[in-house]
Amino acid sequence: MSTRKIARWEAEGLIDAATAARLTAWEDAHSRPLALWATIGIGVLAIGLGIVSVVAANWDAIPGTVRLAVHFGLLLAFAGALWWRGEEWSARQPWVQDGALFVLGLLGLTFFGHIGQVYQTTSPLWQPLALWLALFAPLILLRGQSWLTAALIFVLAAMACLDWAVWSEPSWFGAPREPRPAFPLGLVAALPLLFAPLGAWLRERSGRSDFWRRLEQLARAYALGGASLIAIAAGIDAIGDNNDEMFARGALVAIAMVGLGAAALVAALRRSASGRAGALVLAASALAVMLALVVSGSQLGGGIVFLALWAAVAAAALAGGWRRVFQIAVGVLALRLIILSFELASNLLTSGAGLILAGVLIVGVALVAVRVSRKFAPVAADVAP
Amino acid sequence: MNARLLLGAALALPLAGLGTSWAVTHVRAQQGTVWQVPVSGYDPRDLLQGHYVQYRYDWPGLDFTSSPEGFYGAPVLCLEGTAPRIAQVRVADGRPCPVPVRADLSDPGMMGPLVGGRLYVPQTAAAGLEQKLANPAQKAILRFRLREDGHLTPLELTFRAKSAAERAAEERLVRPPEPAPPPVRAN
Numbered sequence: 387m388s389t390r391k392i393a394r395w396e397a398e399g400l401i402d403a404a405t406a407a408r409l410t411a412w413e414d415a416h417s418r419p420l421a422l423w424a425t426i427g428i429g430v431l432a433i434g435l436g437i438v439s440v441v442a443a444n445w446d447a448i449p450g451t452v453r454l455a456v457h458f459g460l461l462l463a464f465a466g467a468l469w470w471r472g473e474e475w476s477a478r479q480p481w482v483q484d485g486a487l488f489v490l491g492l493l494g495l496t497f498f499g500h501i502g503q504v505y506q507t508t509s510p511l512w513q514p515l516a517l518w519l520a521l522f523a524p525l526i527l528l529r530g531q532s533w534l535t536a537a538l539i540f541v542l543a544a545m546a547c548l549d550w551a552v553w554s555e556p557s558w559f560g561a562p563r564e565p566r567p568a569f570p571l572g573l574v575a576a577l578p579l580l581f582a583p584l585g586a587w588l589r590e591r592s593g594r595s596d597f598w599r600r601l602e603q604l605a606r607a608y609a610l611g612g613a614s615l616i617a618i619a620a621g622i623d624a625i626g627d628n629n630d631e632m633f634a635r636g637a638l639v640a641i642a643m644v645g646l647g648a649a650a651l652v653a654a655l656r657r658s659a660s661g662r663a664g665a666l667v668l669a670a671s672a673l674a675v676m677l678a679l680v681v682s683g684s685q686l687g688g689g690i691v692f693l694a695l696w697a698a699v700a701a702a703a704l705a706g707g708w709r710r711v712f713q714i715a716v717g718v719l720a721l722r723l724i725i726l727s728f729e730l731a732s733n734l735l736t737s738g739a740g741l742i743l744a745g746v747l748i749v750g751v752a753l754v755a756v757r758v759s760r761k762f763a764p765v766a767a768d769v770a771p
Numbered sequence: 772m773n774a775r776l777l778l779g780a781a782l783a784l785p786l787a788g789l790g791t792s793w794a795v796t797h798v799r800a801q802q803g804t805v806w807q808v809p810v811s812g813y814d815p816r817d818l819l820q821g822h823y824v825q826y827r828y829d830w831p832g833l834d835f836t837s838s839p840e841g842f843y844g845a846p847v848l849c850l851e852g853t854a855p856r857i858a859q860v861r862v863a864d865g866r867p868c869p870v871p872v873r874a875d876l877s878d879p880g881m882m883g884p885l886v887g888g889r890l891y892v893p894q895t896a897a898a899g900l901e902q903k904l905a906n907p908a909q910k911a912i913l914r915f916r917l918r919e920d921g922h923l924t925p926l927e928l929t930f931r932a933k934s935a936a937e938r939a940a941e942e943r944l945v946r947p948p949e950p951a952p953p954p955v956r957a958n
Contacts, residue, residue, distance in 0.1 A: 446893035454793060459787065465782045490785075505800045506924050520787040525781040654821050668895055745785060 389413060396562060438732075445593035452502030457493070457500055464490040472529065480531045488536050491522050495542070500604050511553070515546035536600035544608060551575040551637075572640030579644055581605040586661060602652075606667050609645055613671035613678075613695055616641075620678035621688020621729075663706025670698035680707045689726040694718060705762040714740025720755035724748050803918035804854040805926065810888075812904040821888040824900055824928065828911065830885075833913035847921065848872045848885055855914070873921030888913075890925045903930050909946045910937065 389410050396406040437453050445453075468486055475483035497516035499508070519542060526539045551571040585602030589595045616638065644666055653665035674695040683686025703712035727747055730739075812827040849868040852858030860930065863871060875883045890913070892900055903909050910933045914926045933941075 408877055446895065451797075456791065458793070461786060465786055469779060483837060494789060498792070503891065505796050506926075507796060507800075510802055517788070517792070519872075521785040528777065528781050562882055598935050 402585045484532045512546045512549040529568045530597045531594050540604040547577050568634035568636030569640045572637030576641040576644035582648050584651045586655045609671040613674040616678045617692040620682040621685045642672045642675045660706040663702040666702040712763045713759045716755050716759045719752045787920040803916045807855045810911050825889045832859040847872045871921040
């Protein structure tokens with residue numbers, strides 16, 4: 387901190403000369419050579435980039451086993467650091483421990499890809515992801531402390547489930563594939579929802595409540611996002627019994643069942659207003675999926691199911707005292723109303739009068755949404771969603 | 772102490788799992804015999820797909836284009852010959868097959884199973900390989916390792932100049948000999 391400010395305060399009469407002298411002396415004694423640190427920092431960055439560049443350029447010249455050994459050595463190093471300093475970090479610097487956990491997880495994930503590159507093996511995405519979950523989940527669930535590790539484990543679990551259920555369907559042009567039964571696909575796709583009751587259960591019983599809260603939030607976001615997508619898809623295309631597709635009847639029934647089960651568990655485990663609100667969001671998502679089955683193929687039906695789902699989310703936010711979620715829900719409702727009106731009366735856009743009407747509608751809906759949002763939103767409470 | 776043991780176990784689990792995965796992959800990669808099969812470029816305009824070179828197998832004695840499976844390939848083929856030379860390849864059809872080649876259904880790629888394949892190539896070698904594959908005077912040979920269970924792992928692409936007989940055979944495929952003109956009958 388420059389001593390100019392101290393001189394100015396003294397000049398303004400805020401501090402007297404003795405205090406000014408003491409402050410200046412203290413600052414001189416504790417000054418940090420920022421310019422020096424910046425220069426050294428640039429040098430270190432250059433060295434780091436140079437190392438990465440040299441390794442990348444000679445990647446193929448380095449024998450595969452050597453590369454894998456170095457990779458495994460890095461894994462050992464991070465695991466060792468977590469073993470020796472883990473307790474100390476989790477007490478005083480939890481971010482460092484979480485960062486180390488995150489890097490360890492990513493190193494493990496890339497190790498599978500690295501093996502595949504060296505030995506020319508391939509496998510569908512869900513296999514290494516499922517193996518990664520089996521190996522790393524105990525560690526992360528035992529020691530994760532923040533949103534970083536919660537997001538890591540949830541996203542990889544969701545990707546593994548979705549890849550098995552939806553994305554990796556072996557096919558090549560024209561050759562017949564055997565259709566997979568739809569019910570297990572839906573069950574597997576809905577598995578990440580089970581993080582919600584898990585998070586709800588452990589959030590009050592563990593010292594790392596932030597981690598479990600994030601997991602529960604992520605599971606709810608997954609449920610809401612998935613149900614919204616299904617509602618939109620139901621408006622576009624009829625859901626049939628075609629067992630080749632994700633949106634087959636059996637799959638949706640399975641998803642709804644898991645969703646309702648998760649909601650019931652969350653309601654039983656967290657008997658607070660916030661807990662009940664969370665359960666309501668899950669239940670509304672499950673019911674929206676069931677309704678999407680009923681109204682599939684109808685544009686208006688799909689739109690109504692979507693609006694009903696997000697109205698339920700807004701109600702849950704009111705009940706649970708979640709200000710931001712309420713505002714987001716109102717915004718989404720307004721947006722969907724506008725889009726729905728355009729879908730139903732698409733010839734509005736083809737005439738000048740129609741455009742004026744559309745503009746008035748948009749402005750009207752937006753204004754109402756803002757007023758509702760401001761007037762009814764719960765006060766920013768200390769209840770965490 | 773209990774918490775520390777638990778942490779130790781949780782840390783040891785992924786390390787043990789990854790190490791085992793590496794060891795198992797390494798051992799399986801050493802098994803099997805090495806064979807050679809001629810290949811040709813799949814799409815002359817775009818032989819590279821990302822980091823992979825795509826090629827089409829020219830199994831000796833097997834012509835997919837004339838068989839009913841046609842483009843789709845077959846799930847199992849039978850190799851005949853002594854490693855590394857393949858004498859003959861046929862589609863597995865119930866007869867005993869001592870050297871099977873099984874399609875990898877988890878990685879279908881652009882072509883039917885066992886019709887084509889792809890090889891991971893480093894960036895620096897990619898351009899040279901593409902050029903050689905596109906060169907009509909060079910024949911590409913793929914060395915691959917075949918495990919007992921039929922799993923095929925491509926190892927490397929080598930090139931040799933085509934012999935005159937091979938080039939003549941290819942010319943005949945591309946340009947069939949013109950039919951002889953009908954005899955002029957003197958009337």
